[in-house]
Amino acid sequence: MNYEEFKRLYEVSEADYENVRKIGVKLAPAINDFVERLYAYMREALGYEFEIHFPDEASLARAQSLSRRAWLEFLEAKWDETYIKSRIRIGEVHAQLQIQPRHYLSSMNKALDLWSQLAYTLAPNQKDLPKLIESFWRVGQMEGALVVDIYSQRTGEIIAQQSRALTDMSTPITAIWDGILMLPVVGIVDSRRAQDIMQRMLEQIAEKRAIVFILDISGVAVVDTAVANHLIRMTKAARLMGSYTIVSGLSPSVAQTIVELGIEVGDMKTTGNLQDALRIAFDRAGVEQTIGAK
Amino acid sequence: MTQRWRRLRILSQGDVALAILEIREMAKRVNMSSGATAALATAVSELVTNVTKYADRGLISMRPAVQIRRPGIEVIVEDRGPGIPDIELAMKENVSTGGTLGLGLPGTRRLVDEFDIESQPGQGTRVRIIKWS
Missing domain, CATH: 1.10.490.10 (Globins)
Structure with missing residues (x-):
């Protein structure tokens, strides 16, 4: 002052x-x-x-x-x-x-x-x-x-x-299965929050030895280039730690927006809903699916 | 009848969130489809984020646009920041001075139906967009 x-x-x-x-x-x-x-x-x-x-x-x-x-x-x-x-x-x-x-x-x-x-x-x-x-x-x-x-x-x-x-309260990372972590992201993601999420995500991956990390973005208000950039970076960082990230919950309009924006998602794994993400996660983590398995 | 402008100050990153909430509210009021709303909200997010990133502070104005039987929203985002020296270059893919993807401006143009940009180095930047549902 x-x-x-x-x-x-x-x-x-x-x-x-x-x-x-x-x-x-x-x-x-x-x-x-x-x-x-x-x-x-x-x-x-x-x-x-x-x-x-x-x-x-x-x-x-x-x-x-x-x-x-x-x-x-x-x-x-x-x-x-x-x-x-x-x-x-x-x-x-x-x-x-x-x-x-x-x-x-x-x-x-x-x-x-x-x-x-x-x-x-x-x-x-x-x-x-x-x-x-x-x-x-x-x-x-x-x-x-x-x-x-x-x-x-x-x-x-x-x-x-x-x-x-x-x-802090809005990044409830949960271990839903052995080796599988999940984080539902809700609301608006700005740079600071993205930074926060990434840090907690990587910490938890290390601590829980996660094989798969599911990032559910169905509750995210807007996926613009900045948010997409953050998602890509999170996925990359997790991969460096030996963890596979699935971004789930891409709605039709968000998918369309990402394409219009011209964002190259690369080899980031995405799914339209959480169920598909879970199936992939269980496969990766070697969990046998008896309920609802096709 | 021309609709009144709703204006918001852009001072910090938190205002990006407020602008998005506000535009979604307006989109709902004019019965915009969910696809068009997502595109418009994303465009607004891009433009307002640019202001916080490059110019520090600015203004966003939004109003329902009028066209027969077709709801739409007109948005102007302006700042008195450093401006863009070469607009043509900035409108190209993967060109960024901010260390990010460099898709914001060209991507935003594809998301909306009308897109005008004016910028003078040292004077600031003004982007006007319209999205029809």
């Missing part, structure tokens, strides 16, 4: 920091009063959400102490390593608690409002007070953007984790 970019976007200059420091010295003694009023506002405005985020006294006290520290840092207005780290931490905490950005940002707005009021009460004779408060808001709003940015990054990471977990 480029922190300088935030400064540029919010047109925050060194003079703004200087101004925040000037008024910050006057405001710091009121920190406890400030935190109390901020949390009173949040309790009122967030209602039930507030209860969810702070279910007991301990969690509330923890949050308040974090707020206290964060705001004291803010009043010192040092754009240093510690400051940035602590803002990242705030963003992470908000992501973990799944606090809605609108709740965070409105509370931020209220906080800046409270500080402005306190400034007029505590330092009525301060020179250039409106200007100092203007800087205060500028830096405060930039900080809001910074925290929300980190928040959305973390949320993105959580989604990526979940989708990885889903991918």
